[in-house]
Amino acid sequence: MRMWMVDPRGMCRRHLLGEHVECHMFLATFRLGRSLAGYVRNGLVELDRLKARHDALAAEMLRRGYRHRSPLAPGRRLPAIGQVDPAANRRELARRCAECRRRLHPEANQPLRHKGTKRTRS
Ligand SMILES: [Zn+2]
Numbered sequence: 001m002r003m004w005m006v007d008p009r010g011m012c013r014r015h016l017l018g019e020h021v022e023c024h025m026f027l028a029t030f031r032l033g034r035s036l037a038g039y040v041r042n043g044l045v046e047l048d049r050l051k052a053r054h055d056a057l058a059a060e061m062l063r064r065g066y067r068h069r070s071p072l073a074p075g076r077r078l079p080a081i082g083q084v085d086p087a088a089n090r091r092e093l094a095r096r097c098a099e100c101r102r103r104l105h106p107e108a109n110q111p112l113r114h115k116g117t118k119r120t121r122s
């Protein structure tokens, strides 16, 4: 589970939907009283921003025409546990995922030209 906290518009479908589900999983984990210490230590969660983050991801899902039927309702203010580094995550996500890289860093994706290969639009 991980809160990337990068601009939702810069995320591919898989990572957008993945972080959305993981927001719900973080809330469930917290409610069950399970430890978030490992996530906190690794900068993967920022609990007090979970609701706002979920809602931003859900808004982007709806904007793209995906379905969203799972409001996140913590019921109370979540404690300030954990801190995420969005700039580092932006680099990490771009490193891991070609589609996120294309969205997050369009300037870094000038088409490669090879002799004899057709350039394709994506
Ligand atoms: Zn949801």
Ligand SMILES: [Zn+2]
Residues within 6 Å of the ligand: 011, 012, 013, 014, 015, 097, 098, 099, 100, 101
């Ligand atoms: Zn991705």
